[in-house]
Amino acid sequence: MHSVMATLRLALAIFLASALAPAWALDAAQARAIAVGEGDARIAALQAAVTRGDPGLAAFAQALLDDAVKTTATGVFIVRDDKAVDAITGQPVKLPDDAEDVSNNNRLRGALQAALSGLRLLSPDLPTRRAAVDDLAKGDADPALLPVIDKAIGREADATLKSRLERLKAAVQIAAPERTLRLQAIQQLSSSGEPTVRALLQARLAPDAETDPELRAALGHAVAQVDARLAWGERLGVLFTGASLGSILLLVALGLAITYGLMGVINMAHGELMMIGAYTTWGVQNLFRHFAPGLFDAYIVLAIPASFIVSAAVGAVLERGIIRFLYGRPLETLLATWGISLVLMQGVRSLFGAQNVEVENPSWMSGGIAVASNLTLPWNRLAIIAFAALVLLATWLLVNRTRLGLFVRGVTQNRRMASCTGINTTRIDTLAFALGAGIAGLAGCALSQVGNVGPDLGQSYIVDSFMVVVLGGVGQLAGTVLAALGLGLMNKMLEGLAGAVLAKIFVLVFIVVFIQKRPQGLFALKGRSAES
Amino acid sequence: MNTLNPVQLLPESRRGLLLGVRGWSVVIGALAVVAVLIPLLNLAVPAGNPLHFGDYGVALVAKIMCYAMCALAMDLVWGYTGILSLGHGLYFALGGYAMGMYLMRQIGHDGNYRSDLPDFMVFLDWKTLPWTWSGSASFACQMLLVVAVPGALAAVFGWFAFRSRIKGVYFSIITQALTFAGMLLFFRNETGFGGNNGFTDFKRILGVPLALPSTRMVLFVLTGLMLIAFYLLARAIVNSKYGRVLQAIRDAESRVMFTGYDPLRYKLSIWVLSAVMCGIAGALYVPQVGIINPSEMSPAASIEMAIWAAVGGRGTLVGPIVGAFFVNGAKSWFTQAFPEFWLYFLGALFIAVTLFLPHGIMGIANRLKREKGVEVKA
Numbered sequence: 001m002h003s004v005m006a007t008l009r010l011a012l013a014i015f016l017a018s019a020l021a022p023a024w025a026l027d028a029a030q031a032r033a034i035a036v037g038e039g040d041a042r043i044a045a046l047q048a049a050v051t052r053g054d055p056g057l058a059a060f061a062q063a064l065l066d067d068a069v070k071t072t073a074t075g076v077f078i079v080r081d082d083k084a085v086d087a088i089t090g091q092p093v094k095l096p097d098d099a100e101d102v103s104n105n106n107r108l109r110g111a112l113q114a115a116l117s118g119l120r121l122l123s124p125d126l127p128t129r130r131a132a133v134d135d136l137a138k139g140d141a142d143p144a145l146l147p148v149i150d151k152a153i154g155r156e157a158d159a160t161l162k163s164r165l166e167r168l169k170a171a172v173q174i175a176a177p178e179r180t181l182r183l184q185a186i187q188q189l190s191s192s193g194e195p196t197v198r199a200l201l202q203a204r205l206a207p208d209a210e211t212d213p214e215l216r217a218a219l220g221h222a223v224a225q226v227d228a229r230l231a232w233g234e235r236l237g238v239l240f241t242g243a244s245l246g247s248i249l250l251l252v253a254l255g256l257a258i259t260y261g262l263m264g265v266i267n268m269a270h271g272e273l274m275m276i277g278a279y280t281t282w283g284v285q286n287l288f289r290h291f292a293p294g295l296f297d298a299y300i301v302l303a304i305p306a307s308f309i310v311s312a313a314v315g316a317v318l319e320r321g322i323i324r325f326l327y328g329r330p331l332e333t334l335l336a337t338w339g340i341s342l343v344l345m346q347g348v349r350s351l352f353g354a355q356n357v358e359v360e361n362p363s364w365m366s367g368g369i370a371v372a373s374n375l376t377l378p379w380n381r382l383a384i385i386a387f388a389a390l391v392l393l394a395t396w397l398l399v400n401r402t403r404l405g406l407f408v409r410g411v412t413q414n415r416r417m418a419s420c421t422g423i424n425t426t427r428i429d430t431l432a433f434a435l436g437a438g439i440a441g442l443a444g445c446a447l448s449q450v451g452n453v454g455p456d457l458g459q460s461y462i463v464d465s466f467m468v469v470v471l472g473g474v475g476q477l478a479g480t481v482l483a484a485l486g487l488g489l490m491n492k493m494l495e496g497l498a499g500a501v502l503a504k505i506f507v508l509v510f511i512v513v514f515i516q517k518r519p520q521g522l523f524a525l526k527g528r529s530a531e532s
Numbered sequence: 533m534n535t536l537n538p539v540q541l542l543p544e545s546r547r548g549l550l551l552g553v554r555g556w557s558v559v560i561g562a563l564a565v566v567a568v569l570i571p572l573l574n575l576a577v578p579a580g581n582p583l584h585f586g587d588y589g590v591a592l593v594a595k596i597m598c599y600a601m602c603a604l605a606m607d608l609v610w611g612y613t614g615i616l617s618l619g620h621g622l623y624f625a626l627g628g629y630a631m632g633m634y635l636m637r638q639i640g641h642d643g644n645y646r647s648d649l650p651d652f653m654v655f656l657d658w659k660t661l662p663w664t665w666s667g668s669a670s671f672a673c674q675m676l677l678v679v680a681v682p683g684a685l686a687a688v689f690g691w692f693a694f695r696s697r698i699k700g701v702y703f704s705i706i707t708q709a710l711t712f713a714g715m716l717l718f719f720r721n722e723t724g725f726g727g728n729n730g731f732t733d734f735k736r737i738l739g740v741p742l743a744l745p746s747t748r749m750v751l752f753v754l755t756g757l758m759l760i761a762f763y764l765l766a767r768a769i770v771n772s773k774y775g776r777v778l779q780a781i782r783d784a785e786s787r788v789m790f791t792g793y794d795p796l797r798y799k800l801s802i803w804v805l806s807a808v809m810c811g812i813a814g815a816l817y818v819p820q821v822g823i824i825n826p827s828e829m830s831p832a833a834s835i836e837m838a839i840w841a842a843v844g845g846r847g848t849l850v851g852p853i854v855g856a857f858f859v860n861g862a863k864s865w866f867t868q869a870f871p872e873f874w875l876y877f878l879g880a881l882f883i884a885v886t887l888f889l890p891h892g893i894m895g896i897a898n899r900l901k902r903e904k905g906v907e908v909k910a
Contacts, residue, residue, distance in 0.1 A: 266701050266705075322883055322887065325887055326886060326887070329886075330700060330701045331616045331700070331701065331704065332886040332890075333886075334616070334618075334701060334704060335835070335838060335839065335842060335882050335885075335886050336882055336883050336886040336887065338835055338882055339878070339879040339880065339881065339882025339883040339886075340879065340882075340883065341879070342875045342876075342878055342879035342882065343875070343876055343879035343880065343883075345875065346872070346875035346876050346879070347876075349872075350872060459832075462831075463708060463709055463712045463831065466705045466708075466709075467705075467709060470702060470705055470706070501716050501717070501719065501720050502720075504713070504716055505713045505716055505717055508709045508710070508712065508713040509713065511706075511709065512689075512692070512693075512706055512709065512710065513692075515696070515698060515702070515706065516692055516695075516696045517696075519696050519697065519698055519702070
C-alpha cells in the first residue's frame with residue numbers, strides 16, 4: 001500500500017515537473033526560505049514564489065508535502081526512494097551526512113496544498129487548469145490565492161474557464177472589507193448557475209454576514225438569478241428521469257403489447273420472464289468475470305441476445321405446454337399465468353436464493369455527462385433510452401415489414417381466414433408468444449443495469465406495465481409508446497409535487513378516469529376487428 | 533361466452549324453501565358443528581383429552597371461515613355474473629381496518645406509551661386523532677363503517693366502470709390497480725392507519741379481553757353463523773329472478789340488454805353486495821387473527837381469493853366454501869411442513885384448475901355422482 005502511494009506521488013511529481021518546463025528554476029535562496037525558518041516567513045516566501053510563478057515550485061511544494069525534503073546549511077535536497085537530487089539543479093547528488101529533515105505543521109501543509117492548486121491554475125495544460133478550478137470551486141477559496149487567481153485570469157484563453165475563474169475570484173472577494181469589491185463580487189456571482197455559489201450567496205445573507213442594506217438587496221437579487229438558472233437544470237432533470245422511466249415502461253410494455261395486444265393473452269408471468277432475462281444477464285456477467293475478465297466490459301454484448309433467447313425459449317415452452325389450451329378464455333389465462341409466475345419466482349428462489357444478486361455495470365456505463373451544474377445524465381440511463389428506441393424500432397420492423405409480422409397480424413385479425421390461406425396458425429401463436437417473452441427478457445437485461453435483480457423483480461413492474469397497455473390501447477405500437485412515455489413523465493412530474501407514493505396513486509386514479517372516456521385506450525382499433 | 537353452468541330451472545316446489553331436504557340437513561349440521569360441537573370440544577373437554585379441539589384449530593377454522601365468506605362473495609360476482617375482480621382484498625382490508633380502528637381505541641391506556649392515542653400516533657408525535665378516527669371510540673359507528681366504506685367505494689368505482697361498459701380482462705386489471713393504489717396509500721404513515729405495520733396488539737373488544745377463551749369462542753360462533761347466513765343469502769339471490777338475470781348477464785350481456793333489462797343496475801348491486809360481504813369478513817377476521825396491515829391489499833392476496841372460488845367450483849355456492857377450506861388448509865400444512873414448496877403447489881393449483889378442472893372440486897363431485905347414478909340405473 002505504502003509503495004503504491006509513493007509511486008503515485010513520484011508519478012505526480014514527475015508530471016508536475018514536466019508540465020512546468022523548464023523545471024528547477026527556483027533559486028537556492030528562495031528554496032531555503034520556503035523550507036527553513038519561522039512558519040510565517042516560510043508561508044510568505046511560498047506565496048511570493050507562487051505569485052512569481054516560479055517553475056519547479058510545484059514539484060518542490062509536492063516534495064515538501066511528502067516530507068521528502070532535507071536541508072543542510074547551504075543546500076536543499078529532495079530524497080525519494082533513498083536517492084537524493086539537488087532541489088535547485090535537479091541533478092542526482094550524494095546526500096550530505098548532516099542533512100536534516102524539514103518538518104511542516106498543519107498550517108504550512110494547508111498553504112502548500114493551496115499553492116499547488118494555485119500553480120495548477122497556471123498550467124499550460126487546459127484539462128489540468130479545469131481540474132484545478134473544479135477543486136478550488138469545491139472548497140472555501142483562500143484569500144491568499146487571490147494574486148494567483150488574478151494572474152490566471154490574465155493569462156486564461158479559454159472563455160468558459162476564464163468566467164469561472166472570475167467567479168472564483170468573486171467568491172473570495174465577497175467577504176472583502178471594501179464595499180465596492182463586495183458589490184462587484186455579488187454582481188459577478190449572479191451570473192453563475194452552480195449550487196455551491198447559491199449556498200455561498202445564501203450564507204452571506206445571514207444576519208451577521210452582510211450588513212449593508214443595499215448589498216443585501218443585491219444579494220437577494222443574485223440568489224434569485226442563480227435560482228432561475230438552477231431551476232432549468234431541475235426541469236430538465238425531471239424531463240430526463242421521466243423519459244428514463246418511460247423508456248423502461250416501454251421496454252416492459254412492448255412485450256405485453258405483443259402477447260396481449262396482438263394475441264389477446266393476458267400474461268401475468270410477463271414480469272417473471274423479465275426476471276429470467278435479468279438473471280441471464282447476471283449469469284453471462286459471471287461467466288465473463290470467471291473466464292474472460294479482460295473482456296468484462298463487453299459482457300453486455302452477449303448478455304442481450306442471451307437474455308432474449310432464454311426468455312423466448314421459456315415463453316415458447318409455456319405457450320406449447322399451457323397457454324395454447326386457454327386461447328379464447330382470457331380470465332382463465334390470467335389465473336393460469338399467475339400460477340406460472342408463482343412457480344417461476346419460487347424456482348428462481350430455490351436455484352439462486354431469495355437474496356438479490358449483484359449485476360455490475362460495464363465500466364463505460366458508470367458516470368455520466370454533466371449537462372448543467374446540477375444535472376448529470378448517467379450513462380446507464382442514457383443507454384437504456386437508446387436501447388428502448390432500438391428495441392422499439394426492431395419490433396416495429398418485425399411486425400410491419402416481415403413475413404412473420406404479416407402472419408401475426410393476419411392471425412390476430414381473422415384466425416380462421418388466415419388458416420384458410422395456409423398459415424400455420426398454431427406455429428405463429430408460439431412464435432409470437434416467444435417474441436413477446438423474448439422482449440420481456442430484453443427488458444429484464446436493461447433493468448439489471450439500473451435496479452436490483454431478485455426473484456421479485458417482475459412483481460414491481462407488472463401493474464405499471466398493464467397500465468401502459470390499458471392506456472395505450474391494444475393492437476397498436478404507437479399507443480404503447482405514447483402511453484409509456486406519458487405515464488413516465490406524468491409520474492416523475494407529480495413526484496416532484498406530491499411525493500412518490502401519492503404520484504403513483506394519482507396516476508392510477510387518472511387511468512381509471514381516463515378509461516371512462518376512452519374504454520379502448522388512446523388508439524382504439526376501428527372496424528371489424530375492434531369488437532372481437 | 534361463458535357457459536360453464538347454464539341457467540337451470542329449479543322445480544317449482546323447491547323454490548320457496550331455498551334448499552331441498554338434504555340441503556337443509558347439511559346447513560343444520562353445519563350450524564350444529566360451529567355453534568355447539570366445536571365450542572363444547574374446545575371449552576368443555578379438557579386439553580389432554582383426544583377429543584379436545586385445540587385453540588390453534590379454532591383460530592385456523594375461524595380464519596378460513598372469513599376467507600370462505602370472501603370466496604362466496606367472489607363467486608357471486610365471478611361465478612354468477614361473470615365479472616372477475618382482482619381487487620376484493622381491498623374491501624376485505626377496509627372492513628378489517630374499520631374494525632381495527634375500534635380495537636386500537638379499546639387498548640386505551642394499556643399501550644406501550646400509556647397514552648390515549650394509539651401507539652403508532654405517539655411514535656409519529658401526533659397530538660390529536662385525525663378526522664378519520666372521529667367515530668373510532670364507538671362500536672356502532674365503526675360497525676357502520678365496516679359496511680359503509682367498502683360499500684361506498686365499490687358503488688363509486690363500480691358505477692364508473694360498469695357505466696362505461698368496461699368488462700372482461702380490462703375490468704380485472706383496473707380492479708387490481710385500485711387495490712394496488714390502496715396498498716400504496718395505506719403504506720404511508722401520513723394516511724393515519726399505522727403505515728406498513730398496520731394495527732396489532734389488540735387487547736379487548738366491547739370491554740371484554742380478547743385473550744379469554746370464551747371471547748374467542750363467541751367470535752368463532754359469530755363467524756360461523758355469519759358464513760351460514762351469507763350462504764343462505766347467496767342461495768336466495770341465486771334462486772330469485774334477480775339471480776337469473778345475473779346469470780343471463782354472465783352468459784350473454786348484450787342479449788339481456790336487448791330484452792329490456794339494464795345490466796348496470798344488476799351488476800352494480802351485486803358488486804356492492806359482494807364488497808360489503810368482504811368488508812364484514814375482514815371485520816370478523818381482524819379480532820381473531822390479531823393483526824391488519826396493508827399487505828392484505830396486495831394484488832397477490834386478491835388474486836388468491838379468485839383461486840379459492842375456482843378450486844371449489846365457480847357457479848356453485850358450496851364450491852367456494854370448500855375451495856377456501858381446501859386451499860387454506862393446504863397452505864397452513866405446507867407452510868409448516870415444506871415452506872419452500874407452498875408456492876409451487878399454489879402455482880400448480882392455478883394452472884391445473886384452469887386447464888383440467890373448470891368446474892373445480894364440485895365438478896369432480898358431480899361427475900362421480902352422475903357416474904354412480906348411471907351404474908345404478910344399469
